[in-house]
Amino acid sequence: MTDANTEAIEAWDGVLFQKFSRFREVLTTGLGLHGTVALDRLPPVEGARVLDIGCGFGDATVEIARLVGRRGRAVGVDCANNFVEASRETARAAGVDNAEYFSADVQVDDLRGPYDFAFSRFGTMFFASPVAALRNVKRSLAPGASLLMVVWRRREDNPWIHAGELAVKAIIPPVEHGDEPTCGPGPFSMAGADTVSAQLVAAGYEKVRFERHDADICIGKDLEEALAFAKALGPAGEMIRLAAAQGIHETERVDRALRTALSPFVRPAGVFAPSSTWFVSAQSP
Ligand SMILES: C[S@@+](CC[C@H](N)C(=O)[O-])C[C@H]1O[C@@H](n2cnc3c(N)ncnc32)[C@H](O)[C@@H]1O
Numbered sequence: 699m700t701d702a703n704t705e706a707i708e709a710w711d712g713v714l715f716q717k718f719s720r721f722r723e724v725l726t727t728g729l730g731l732h733g734t735v736a737l738d739r740l741p742p743v744e745g746a747r748v749l750d751i752g753c754g755f756g757d758a759t760v761e762i763a764r765l766v767g768r769r770g771r772a773v774g775v776d777c778a779n780n781f782v783e784a785s786r787e788t789a790r791a792a793g794v795d796n797a798e799y800f801s802a803d804v805q806v807d808d809l810r811g812p813y814d815f816a817f818s819r820f821g822t823m824f825f826a827s828p829v830a831a832l833r834n835v836k837r838s839l840a841p842g843a844s845l846l847m848v849v850w851r852r853r854e855d856n857p858w859i860h861a862g863e864l865a866v867k868a869i870i871p872p873v874e875h876g877d878e879p880t881c882g883p884g885p886f887s888m889a890g891a892d893t894v895s896a897q898l899v900a901a902g903y904e905k906v907r908f909e910r911h912d913a914d915i916c917i918g919k920d921l922e923e924a925l926a927f928a929k930a931l932g933p934a935g936e937m938i939r940l941a942a943a944q945g946i947h948e949t950e951r952v953d954r955a956l957r958t959a960l961s962p963f964v965r966p967a968g969v970f971a972p973s974s975t976w977f978v979s980a981q982s983p
Contacts (some may be wrong), residue, residue, distance in 0.1 A: 733819030752821020811838030842873025858971035
């Protein structure tokens with residue numbers, strides 16, 4: 699690995715891995731819904747060799763392994779060794795033996811292709827240099843192969859995360875991130891269709907398409923879990939973490955504001971808030 703995403707990789711393999719592990723269920727079954735729908739709309743064919751970019755806990759790789767069948771190959775890649783280890787355990791527990799995982803920085807490392815299909819559920823928004831990363835993915839693709847990325851659309855259409863961000867922003871002043879590692883550009887860095895289509899074309903892809911997908915997603919089994927989730931992850935969680943590193947603690951006011959912001963989403967079966975993604979597809983010539 700080179701040092702292109704060193705700081706982000708440190709965050710993903712450390713503080714973010716710990717936080718993601720705590721909310722694994724919400725992330726994989728709640729937010730993960732977008733990936734399942736995307737794979738349903740634009741599935742890889744049986745027998746395909748598929749790369750899952752930024753595979754996290756490896757659950758989408760397992761879904762892909764089932765879609766491509768025993769003649770196919772599902773390969774998850776993640777820059778964080780902890781996620782790669784967790785992914786191997788996910789595949790073992792699922793009894794899937796055509797899923798494999800390896801650790802690499804997708805922006806610069808050899809991705810062990812060729813693949814017929816590259817998929818990513820929320821794994822392409824954190825590269826320091828998105829065009830370089832997309833070009834590196836393309837290098838691993840066979841001619842005519844497809845790319846399918848699920849990325850968040852603009853924050854205003856994602857109250858599941860933006861409501862908490864606005865509530866925290868009103869209390870905690872903007873802080874520099876100092877020496878704390880951060881996740882990289884962030885969850886909304888691919889929200890702009892014009893920017894992303896330009897990045898894909900610059901990286902050598904063609905036939906770029908965007909499909910908007912809106913869904914209410916579960917962000918906690920109850921208000922307490924949704925509150926804990928908002929405080930730990932996403933822009934609100936990042937603001938709280940970075941402020942705490944500088945000695946700024948506003949726990950009571952933040953809790954009160956977040957409770958107010960999240961209460962409208964409480965239902966009998968859990969906390970469900972609106973969310974919106976792009977299914978971005980493209981082809982390698
Ligand atoms: C928001 S998580 C999504 C994980 C998973 N795809 C999911 O939907 O649950 C982003 C993932 O991308 C990985 N990632 C970030 N930058 C990366 C890079 N440069 N190369 C490989 N993986 C990266 C992180 O370690 C993390 O697992």
